[in-house]
Structure formats: C-alpha cells, structure tokens
Amino acid sequence: MISACSVKSYSEQAITPIRLASNLHETWDQALHNFIGFPTPTAFSVCHDMSCHTISDASLSNTQWHDVSRLFTPTAENATVERQQIQHAIALLETLVGEQLGTHADNAKNRLDGSRNGQLDCIDEATNTSVYLRLLESENLLTWHKTAPRTSRGPLSGQAPHNTATIIDITTDERYAVDAWFKANGKPPAIVVLTDWYQGWRPDDN
Secondary structure: OOOHHHOOOHHHOOOOOOOOHHHOOHHHHHHHHHOOOOOEOOEEEEEEOOOOOEEEEEOOOHHHHHHHHHHHOOOOOOHHHHHHHHHHHHHHHHHHHHHHHOOOOOOOOOOOOOOOOOOOOHHHHHHHHHHHHHHHHHOOOOOOEEEEEEEEEOHHHOOOOEEEEEEEEOOOOOEEEEEOOOOOOOOOOEEEEHHHHHOOOOOOOO
C-alpha cells in the first residue's frame, strides 16, 4: 500500500500537454515524449498552433530572465499585489517567447487570420501558462502563491469546453484561474477566483 505522504505535490510533477483524442497519433506521441516536464529559464517547452499541434523548446537569456524576476522586486506585501506581479510576468514571458517562436501575433481567443500557425487556443494557453508559473515558482519568485494543476469547464455545466492554468493563495487556500486565452499575446492574463471561473466567468470587454 502506498502511503498518502508519498504522493508527490504538484510542483514535483512533470508538466505535460493536454492530450486530445484527435491527437492520438505517432507524431504527437513523440512530441509529448520530448516535452520538458520540469522547465527552467534556459530550457522549457511550449505549445502552439492550436491544441498543442506544435510543441517547441524555448530558452531565456540571463538578461531576459532578470527582466522577468525584477517584476517581483520588491517582494509583494500581500497576495493581491503578487497576483498583479504574476500577470505582468506572464505577459512578459509571452512576449519573449512569442518573439522567439513566432507566436507574437497570437490573437485573443480563437480568432484566426487565415492560419493556425502561431496561434494559441485555450489548451495551448493553459499549458504554457502552467509552464511559466512553474518557472516563477521553481525560481523562488512566488511568496504568497503556489502553482496548481490545470482545470477545465465545459458541457457538463452547459458551457463550451475551456481550460485554464491555476494557482493557490497559500494564506487563504483560495484557488484562482490564470487565464491568458481571452487576450492577445503579451497582454496580462485574467486572474479570477476559480469558483467564479467555473460558473462561466468572462471579461467585461467580451
């Protein structure tokens, strides 16, 4: 019998792309195998081209990572301020990765300009945001939050399927959606109480 205390925490588990039934083929299996499950600033994987059709490796220079990490200086005085820092850090990471991999022109939501190349749907966004959050956590930039698994809402609640990354406020145990899908590349993601997100939350400008 496996003891409950032997179960790995989320931060100790490898990140993998969300797997769709339509993606069950050899090429996708190979991409999944090559996905960097434990990202570092100099080596991490991201999804793009809609539903992890393409998985690419990316890296940040010391200068680029310094630009990200200084967004958390000074240390946030509370969790609300840190969530704002997280928003700015995710936006910057999207910008840096977008310039590197050609996803800089990703539109808000699933709006396409004739091609899915360089575009991200909610599966891509949820995976990539989880990677970025893990980077922030593993580099000890988060004081008031810890990362948590991705989650989804969908037909069982009468809504269109949708995915998001999440974090937990360690002072309240409140879980938050970190949803970058509603905005174009490089824009701060929405951070919303997860129970509200499950109920169909959408930004006011939709």
